[in-house]
Amino acid sequence: MFDFMDFPVFGPGEIVDFYSASSPACTLQERDRDQDLAAFFPELIDSDWQEHRCSQSVESQSSNCSSDDLFASPASPPPPPRTYKPCFVCQDKSSGYHYGVSACEGCKGFFRRSVQKNMVYTCHRDRNCIINKITRNRCQYCRLQRCFAVGMSKESVRNDRSKRKAKKEAVKMTIMETYELTAELGLVVEKICRAHRETFPSLCQLGKYTTNSSSDHRIQLDLGLWDKFSELATKCIVKVVEFAKRVPGFTGLTIADQITLLKAACLDILILRICTRYTPDQDTMTFSDGLTLTRTQIHNAGFGSLTDHVFTFAGQLLPLEMDETESGLLSAICLVSGDRQDLKEPSKVDVLQEPLLEALKIYSRKRRPSMPLMFPKALMKITDLRSISAKGAERVVSLKMEIPGSMPPLIEEMLEDLQNLESCQRGHTSFSL
Template sequence: MGGSQPALPKPEVHPGGSPSQPGEVKGRSPILAPFLRARGLPDPPPGLFWGARGTLWAGSPRLRPAPPLPRGYKRAARGRNFLNFKGLFNSPHLLPPPALEPSPGWVLGDTGPPSPPPPPRVHKPCFVCSDRSSGYHYGVSSCEGCKGFFRRSIQKNMVYTCHRERNCQIDKVTRNRCQFCRLQKCFQVGMSKEAVRNDRKRKKEVKEDLGGDELSPELAELVRRVSRAHQETFPSLGQLGKYTTNSSADHRVQLDLGLWDKFSELATKCIIKIVEFAKRLPGFTGLSMADQITLLKAACLDILMLRICTRYTPEQDTMTFSDGLTLTRTQMHNAGFGPLTDLVFAFAGQLLPLQLDDTETGLLSAICLICGDRMELEQPRRVERLQEPLLEALRVYARRRRPRQPQRFPQMLLKITDLRGISTKGAERAITLRTEIPGPMPPLIREMLENPEIFTEVGGDATPPPPEPPAAQDSPPGPPKSP
């Protein structure tokens, strides 16, 4: 190894191609390499890259042809993936990555000068005493003091007396001197008795409705852990530094390869974060490894779609990814979504009225993932028992957060059905996309799409995509695929 690169052991290539160590050198996978560079580890030498299970492979994991390899070495590569879900689960190096930054040269368009600061808020005066109003209360603009005075007077049927001529001046300074004249002025400016009575009745009804909806200590802890798992693997829109690109922003094309490369890179990182989210869910890692992988492969596309749709900005009709990249509807189409684009944006628009917070999104993602009706589960009943407290936690949390909207919880569950339909369309889109891109699908995306369940959710007659033929120049050798 020449240049300034650190000396590394020379790979041993065994004649006949030993499947376990074809030129093995301790290292990390190409997807985890950025995380390790942030911790001071070097980049691999030119012409090499880090493979799974700590192996150093010749060539590029995606586009650059590999140099000639011995015959046995090529044979060992056939039919083997270099990164898979099982490898992610077993990896002790699956750590939270540093803040993602856009690649140099990626920002092709400037976002323009910063927007001017918003104008100062103008507060209306209280119609009763001319103090600063806090909003409309009982039909008129009023301050907190006059609102509370009027409410107490009506609820307690208070009778006041004026010691002067019943025409006292009521303002910010004198409002407490004569309660009789203050109440009369409340009526004069339009405050409504009925509004107070109706408000009291509504609060009583809400209190009665919530009588049995208390979060037990166990459910409260579950909500806390799921919410934290979601927040630590999926930054909110407000935490991201948005950036844009001018690439194919004006009109739709079949596929923009630059956008596709960026999207596939971000999608792979998102899959890794979803695996991390799953491993943090209470009870999930207690399932068998086979069931964990089955659930992840079945729900990964659902959660990907849910996450990106929660970052929809309707004013600009854009979606924002986890590194801050913000794409328009046209750019999403050109990045690979194609005919799926309008369906995804429509679903994002349907989520807006629900006003999901991070906790609700995390619980909904966990319910999508831990679902006992998935095909090929070894212990479906155990998965169902794990899902039941998640459903109850979402029901109670949503009810307490929006007590006057009891329909929100069933509406959220209906979104899971919508997500499965979109995932089926997404898998079908991936089949056509494979004929448009130069080279193979990224391995984690390909493995996710090999799940047969997403092809049988709706139609039931479709078949999963055939495995791509291995080629030494396109995909490197790696560990055996998980069963």
């Protein structure tokens, strides 16, 4: 009944080790197991299992090695550290060959600085001072002469300096090449910059003038300054609307979304603009017609408690040193923000903002290759602007109770709650879109 089984034949007296991988019994068991596995998992036998068998074979071969092989010779010790002759100049411990001779770090640096700066030294004795590691700092003249005497080379210093300069220039050029505006982004930057410049003249283009009205101390409200400020603010809002209409893609949005974005960002842009006309040494700000007011006068003109927040923000902008292109791009980014409430098509607004963000990132990094954090720092100012704008809206509410008569309609409408937006969309808005 066991005819189908293929048992190995053992000789008389033969001892069989059933636990050895090389024994016939073990071979039989493994062959049968392989056949069974191959029937159900052919891909396993073709790949993973064969790999497993090979590893077993290697282990088996290694187990048959002689006992001498088990005790490998110890690894050869590491080579001894390289040693140099003492410093040729002062006999101190050398750190290697510098400028043609074995020299210590001190003499290497001394020689390099002396050559690069064309230093002229004077010996106060007989120009024959002893130079060693104790006396080397006592006479620079004799130390430099000693450097030349032992063979230090001026040309090696110049070549080393040229290599360092070339390396720095190569790194700089690599950075410059990395941040290049594409033709399309370059056109966006050009349009934004022109729109910003034509709706907001720079400080140097204005003829400054001042007023002595209520400049001594803070009061609740100076009606004369308020009338002047409200007149200027109305004109500035019109300029912001004009700027918005020239932002690429803005007029392609729905009228409702254009109004929503303008009302949400108008005060942000106005604050950003006035803060770029801050003069820190005089603590003044200059408005679009050239009127220059002190912090106290701006407080009395209607800013009230908002004044210090605006001036603090202006001071924080100074380290960024933004030019008019960056100010224009940041204003446009404030305008087309898809996270504004009550937008009908926020995804379209986000599409408009993406090239503006990319343009500002590339432009700012190209302008300041060594200051890569300027772009994120500029974007963080948008959060500060929104916080100040929220306080500005609260200030307008309190102003309504302080001023006689009514608030100028464009100012009031710009800062009214967005819950009244529907009435504006029905044609009752003063925004000229």
